Amino acid sequence: MFNLDDYISIVGENEISELRLISEKLRGKSIVNINSTSIGGGVAEILNRMVPLLKDMGVNVRWECIKGGEKFFIITKKFHNALHGKKEQLSKEDFELYLDTVRDNVLSLSLDADILFIHDPQPAALVLERNKYKNRWIWRCHIDLSQRDENLWNFLKPMIEQYDASVFSAPSFTQGLLHRQMLIPPSIDPLSDKNKELPRQTIDEVLSRFKIDAERPIVTQISRFDYLKDPVGVIEAYKLVKQYVNCQLVLAGGSADDDPEGVKVLAEVRQKAGEDPDIHILCLPPTSHIEINALQRASTVILQKSLKEGFGLTVSEALWKGKPVIASSVGGIPLQITHKYSGILTHSIEGTAHWLKQLLQNPEYAKKLGDNGREQVRNNFLLTRHLREYMLLFLSLDHPNETLIYF
């Protein structure tokens, strides 16, 4: 098991001592995180690492998941899509089923912590029960709300305003709300199985297990099979480039418990890939952290051609491995990539194909982008920074009417 001191070699001693000091001020407070899945997707990825580290610092923190049936998750996936700006049909019955399911969860969850840290829309309605408790509630929104569906937001907003504060990943995601809004981007854990250094032998073993040729360029996108990640667009970009460069494409993903669309998207991806033996579609179990790490490290170029994105942890993961990344300029991706400095930002299939061909043909330039990307992640998107900001947020709840807080 890891502990906070293991991070000294990456971020230095001062940052770690500061974390310990802040954590001492949280002694005596209990915090519960609530989201909708313990596996799959970025939120689970972060909580899986953050919760044990907070515990290691002596913080009284827990993590629970709300439960729901298939219908509930179909509706909340529609919420997710509609908040990202996709047109979805949502009926009065959908809203009622959502509220009923969240209400049912109140009985099985322990909401008696000092701070309720509620992630995303799925469990957001839990706040409707807050009058029964004397605690503080924070809504942590991981979604880009800049083009949210008006109808859905009109339903959610009065609920969100019952929270004491909201947290967003980027300035453009914030909303006109009555309470404090904090900007805290997510992070990756450099010591997790997903991101730690790997011996060459492990990387080669993973490539050979998936029958990927280590001698030819590998272009990769790691993502749940979700329309918003545009895996079909990735195949189209690859096909444009394949005429010039003899590369391979890896599309690796799995499913998340709270995402019912995966099977359909995967079938469309398989159909689009056809019989091309150089397209590797890998459907991985949720524990495949070493495999994903190895695939990212083996890649020549990494793509993230999302149509919409919250933050895009996969971009940070790729940059941290010093890889050149070509990603859509959506959601939190421009926070991570400065165009032509720490990666490439694109807006179309043709643009992605153009830059993919450029980077495959200019390895020195590609390496420079990757090197800069790694430093961008070291300075901004590692777990230690994220822990500091969350702990300060928790402490700030004791000072609701102060604009300047001294700790």
Ligand code: UDP
């Ligand atoms: N991931 C994974 N297995 C998969 C697909 C994705 O472990 O098959 C991980 C990925 O490495 C990243 C997270 O899930 O850590 C996805 O987070 P991101 O913010 O990129 O997207 P989200 O799925 O939350 O929309």
